[in-house]
Amino acid sequence: MAPQEKSFPERAIRSNVLRFDDPSYAEIEEYKFDPLPSSKKRIRLLQLDGNTLHSPSIHCKLVEADYDNTFHIPTRAISENSEDLRRYRNELRQITDPDERLKKQYAWVDDKKMTYEALSWCWGKDDPKHAVIIDRAGVYYKMAVRRDLALALKYLRHPNKVRTLWIDAICIDQANSEERNQQVQMMSRIYTRSSNVCIWLGEDTDEDERAINFIREEITHLKNFDAISSDEKYSEKWHALMMLMQREWFSRRWVVQEISLAKRAQIYCGPHFIPWKEFAVAVELFVEVETATHRLSEVMWKDKKFQHVPGMFEYVSELGASLLVQATGKVFRAHKTPMDDHDHDNETPEDIVGWIKEVHTIDPLDRRSLLSLEYLVTTMFIFRATECRDSIYSMLAIARDAAPFADPNRSVDDVSLTMTLFDSFLAEKPFQVDYARPYSDVCRDFVEFCIRRTHAREPVQALDILCRPWALEPPQGRSVRLPADSSIKKQQEERLKPKRTSPWSKRQCKPLWNSVERKWTHNKNDDDEWVPDRRDMEDYWYENSKKEAETLIDPSWMYLSPVNGRDRWKNPIGWGRVRKLVTVSAKRGPVLQELPKDRRQDIDLPSWVCRAKKAPFELYAHPGMHIKKTGRANANPLVGEPKDGHxxxxxxxxxxxxxxxxxxxxxxxxxxxxxxxxxxxxxxxxxxxxxxxxxxxxxxxxxxxxxxxxxxxxxxxxxxxxxxxxxxxxxxxxxxxxxxxxxxxxxxxxxxxxxxxxxxxxxxxxxxxxxxxxxxxxxxxxxxxxxxxxxxxxxxxxxxxxxxxxxxxxxxxxxxxxxxxxxxxxxxxKQREEDKFEDRFEAFKSCFQRLERIMVRKYRYNTKKLEHPTWEAEVKAGTNKVNEDLKADRKRKKEMSDARERYRREDDEQRTGNRPEDELETQQSNGPVRRGKRARSLDHLPRDMPPDFRLDANPTASEREDQDGDASRYYTFKGESYVHGFMDGEALRAKFYKEKxxxxxxxxxx
Incomplete structure (x- = not known):
């Protein structure tokens, strides 16, 4: 480790950074992002110019890097028209040996590789009022940033050379929700491929310096550890360590992912720094001693400087820092972690090819996710997030059963397309990241995701998610990640529209009267003229709505004899239901218009979404202490943590x-x-x-x-x-x-x-x-x-x-x-009728949304065919191969099921004494028996079924009503309970004997 500086400028000088409205920046324009190409996996990197702590200004550049290669290694962005790129692709086509081809690809990537560090910091709640200066091709622009980020850049920059960093607040256009969704999907690559994660805790205090020196010089050396954990003279140092562990950074949701994915990490607090692995060792020792013996709380209780407060470190194991250190060892099974020393800078193409063939992964740490998304979200409740949706999105990249998936309506890459098509066969199910999606829908998505994933393993535990606290309080208005002055609805509508370079067209064909069927038809010929159709959607629907009352022709409406000189048209099948729907909607229009505007954006979270405020522990002020510490806020969930097989x-x-x-x-x-x-x-x-x-x-x-x-x-x-x-x-x-x-x-x-x-x-x-x-x-x-x-x-x-x-x-x-x-x-x-109406309306709307998705997908499919003539044949060949594999898999499962059924029947015959020849003899005496498919499917039922058991598969009207519950009532979910005598199946036995x-x-x- 490089030696630290022993002397620094005064804190007032170190803390001085220029504001966005500084007079010296008055003539500089604000920086505007150029959009990243949607067809590529591309990120921006910040190149931070060198300077000392005395200078209050911060200068940098933004450059782009590509991840579009087999190894997911960031490289310099190269134009598709580059001569080097064309030459490389031609050389690659001529290589037939797979290993040599892989070596060639790695050599190309390694030559253009970009090395960077990732910054992990705490956004905070203050407004971005300070400035960084961005050099774009010799022209300077300014960008507004928060004070804490400006200080991080000032402390992290090297004195005499450029430092390349990836910073979410600067390298992502936060006003572009689509770009942010895509970048969240790439977050795991960004942190995995960074050479180091710089953890910025903020400006330092005297206690921070004391804690860092205590870790470096005493705790991690394990010399006289029993003495320093029981001697009263070390109480101030233990107190300083707990203060450091309660820095706001340790309460962020995103840090769990950022540290878990890092190859190595370093903590910075002002000018002081310490490797993450040393900090982690100190925290583990702290938690182990306090949890096992409560010895450190005893030391603090005896020290009069801390007012003899009992149990000062009682719940230190529930601090964010403690949970984070635990998480780095529990999230992945890895050969290498941030706790290990390793170097990948001297790897050759032969090393890389051998590595990929050996472990079948491009992850340099060879990690396997161990924890489910439900476990991560419901157990990391002590971590907070500025954006409530991040309580879920921040865990996607490290979950074993989920993967971040940006909006599929955008131009998608091969990985996204594969995730869409083969969702049901993936171990990591795609979970859509969309900050424009209503929070209530995001919560529903998570609950349904947990239920379905748990059902695949343990159906009897699938609904336990209803009892586990996890959901942050819903925001007021739209997501903080979205621009405040944009219309989300308009963005979504524009996003789904196919990009056309010419107007729509309509066929000019003549109507013909069919005297036999008594209706109008259109005579369509190949030589019909097509003319531009420049009507907007409003005009289109207006003209079509007039066809019932006027003489405009619609082939789907049957012509009837005129009455009083006015043409009549027979309504199509189902028109009555449509008219009723429209009529009811018109009658209820004023009522719906009176709803508050915020209700139109989203609704309150339902009772079956368990709030994070019900979590067992919280950070709050305690009597006799001038700092906040973790304490119990609620009881533990009775269902416990989601663990496999328990x-x-x-x-x-x-x-x-x-x-x-x-x-x-x-x-x-x-x-x-x-x-x-x-x-x-x-x-x-x-x-x-x-x-x-x-x-x-x-x-x-x-x-x-x-x-x-x-x-x-x-x-x-x-x-x-x-x-x-x-x-x-x-x-x-x-x-x-x-x-x-x-x-x-x-x-x-x-x-x-x-x-x-x-x-x-x-x-x-x-x-x-x-x-x-x-x-x-x-x-x-x-x-x-x-x-x-x-x-x-x-x-x-x-x-x-x-x-x-x-x-x-x-x-x-x-x-x-x-x-x-x-x-x-x-x-x-009234409530029942409103529920019925809205259910029909939502079903009607979902049909249109599905049709819209189909049309967009078809448009992109056709566009892809035009761009790549061989693509359609490749897709069909791949689809046929998948279908053959699925068919073989279904056949195998059916054979296994039939074998189990035969075994069960033979076992039943042995237990009941019925022999096959007895059954055959009975059938012959009573004549031939024809056994239909329905009857054969009931063979597995017990022979002593109750007399009221019905064989018909179609439910009655009362049964159909029961499928949706009692329409006259609904229930509020108040939570789990312990009822003595009902916890281990006794309720089912009581139900069996209960008459009514x-x-x-x-x-x-x-």
Whole structure:
């Protein structure tokens, strides 16, 4: 590592950067971006001119780099008309050996490779009021940037040479939403291929310098580590380290991706810097010591300089810095990580070819994603984002089951086209990145994505996403990533229009009267004249709308005899429904016009989107401390983290969610009514009868003990249902609770100040000095914090969200591992009719949108054929190959299914004693039996089916209504619950024996 400077200019000089409105910049025009070519994977790079910390001005250039090569290595942008490029392509065509061809490609790329570093910084909320000067071909322009970014550039520039950086705020045209969507899709390449990620924490303080020196000189050397983690004289240094770990940069969502993808990283804080790997080691040691022994909190508690505050480092493991260090080891399985020393600068073409053939990847770190998108989004709640959509988009590049996918309506590259066509066969499903998309739709996309991906592995856990907090609060107005003065709707409309260089044309053909069929037809001939059609869409629809009343001819309308000298036309099939739709729309027009404008842009998030504000931990101010620290804000989700092959409970047993739209999962958005509905299947098993007060700060109210059937003087062990409910019948790491929890509960009540009306569990943890009681109370915190206790009509004891009320339903949803609480709301006749109308309108609109996509795709397909004559044949050949593979795969699966069916039948025959010859003898005695396809498909059903089982596949009218739920009511999702005696399949058994009221139904959740 290069030695750091020991002396720097005064902080006032270092902090001086020129503003955008500085008088010296008055004559300089503002910089305007040239659009990047949509047909290429191209980025901009910033070349930062060298200077010292004394100069307040910042000068740079913007250059373009291409990623359009096999190795995803950035190269200098070269014109398609370049003589060098033509010569290279001709030489490449003459090489037939694949290895030699790959070597030639790498040699070409390596010769034009551009090396750069990526800047990772915190945007903040201040306005861009400072300036950087951009040199474009000798002409200077100014660009407005935020102060923190200007300072980063000032500190990072070299004294005497250029430093090349990629910076999102400068290298991406933030006013161009389409470009931003495309660049987000490329983010993984940008950070993976950067030589280094520069982490800018901001300007330094004295404590920052103390923390960095503490890491470099003492912690990471592990000399006398036990002494420095238990001696009071090191308390200020540990405090400084925690302050450094709470820098705003560590709370950004994007940093998880940026650090996980980096080959190497370096932290900069003012003029001080330290390698990421040294910082990570220090954080891991900090967390390990505090979590295992709470020794460091004891040291801080003894030091009078910190006011004897207990538990100062209690939840240090939940800080963003701690989670980020953990993430660098959990996100990927890699041969090389930012913690390793490695160098790729001396690789030869032979090395690269051998590497690709060995590991079958172009990723220089040979990484394999380990975590699902659902896991990343729902467990990284401590990280914030300026743009709420980034809570999802920032995790796409590092998820194992998702990949960022920009708007497919733009010109797409081969990778995007492949993702579109083969979506169902990809391990990493494309997730569309679109900052112009309404936030409610982005949330719905994520929920549906999680449900479908989990359903493929564990259908019984697919709906657990409804119980995991993740969604940031919706923004007011449009995305902060979009230009404030643009019309998003207009941009979308223009984007979808095919680019025409000539006007539309229409055929000039003569109408003919068909006396047999009594209707007008058009006589179309090849020699008909085509004339330009310069009508706009408004004129086109206006003229067509007159055809019913006037004599303009439309071949789809049948001519009838005239009445009172006026021609009559027979309406086409289905016209009545169209007229009704238009009539209802006209009648309701004034009502819809009265809706507020912001409602037209988006709707409120539905109750089935779990908010991030319900997350277990948050960063906030604590009594006796002048800094914020991580503390508990809510209870832990009962469903736990999304882990493969593991679940905390099994309330629905093997009943998983059904994805077929006719009987299972459905989403319906009704923008004008202002709600988003999710339809799921399940049943009501109980109803809330009484509710006790909510737990405040994790304390146990006295009323809970009374509701649990435990009476004073509390000298006996508590009832089993009470103490098990307090810990949700689980212990540490969601294992079965140890039996000593009952005794720990009794001791906690007797020592926790029950005379004051509640058991102070926090005081027990900090002051009792009893590890068993502390363990029990921490588990109680994780379960009851902010929740209420209730009793049901059947006498079950449970806990749920603080807003649970008497009369709420306790329900089992198929695909959810815990019971949920739903409150029912009735819909009047007007609401039901409005829902029906809007559903029809949305279906009508979706048909047009689908047709629009088909037309755009067809236009681009035809354009591609004209540009590349051999392309169509190549596509057809590839499609035929895929179809053959799919056909063979289906045949193989059918053979396996038939083999399993034969095995099952043979097993049934052995168990029941029915022999094939007995069945044949019976058939011969009763005459030939014709077994249709429907009958054969029922062979797998048990022989003792109930008498009311119907064989007909077509549902009745009542069944069709049940598929959409009860139209007279809807439900609000209040959250998950623990109901003692309903957590491991008991509810299904109770439903089986319950005579009435527990039938399966479809719930409409809003």
């Amino acid at each position: 679940r905390n409970y099994s309330a629905a047993q093997t009943k998983g969610v059904t994805l077929e739209s006719s009987v299972g999962l459905k989403f319906r958005k009704r923008p004008y009514a202002g709600h988003y509905s999710l339809y799921v299947r399940g049943f009501v098993i109980d109803t809330v009868e009484t509710v006790a007060e909510a737990s405040q700060g994790g304390n146990i109210p006295r009323s809970w003990l009374e509701m649990g059937g435990w009476e004073p003087p509390y000298d006996k062990d508590p009832p089993g249902e009470l103490w098990r409910t307090l810990v949700a019948d689980r212990g540490i790491e969601n294992r079965n609770p140890p039996s000593y929890y009952a005794r720990a509960c009794k001791e906690s009540v007797n020592r926790g100040g029950i005379a004051s009306g509640r058991v102070n569990t926090t005081a027990l943890i900090n002051n009792e000095r009893n590890s068993i009681i502390a363990e029990f109370c921490r588990r109680v915190h994780a379960v009851i914090w902010g929740r209420s206790m209730f009793r049901t009509t059947s006498g079950k004891l449970g806990i749920s969200a603080s807003d649970v009320k008497v009369g709420d339903n306790i329900c089992i949803l198929y695909g959810c591992t815990v019971p949920v609480v739903l409150s029912v709301e009735n819909k009047d006749y 009221g527990a039938e399966d139904r479809v719930f409409e959740l809003r």
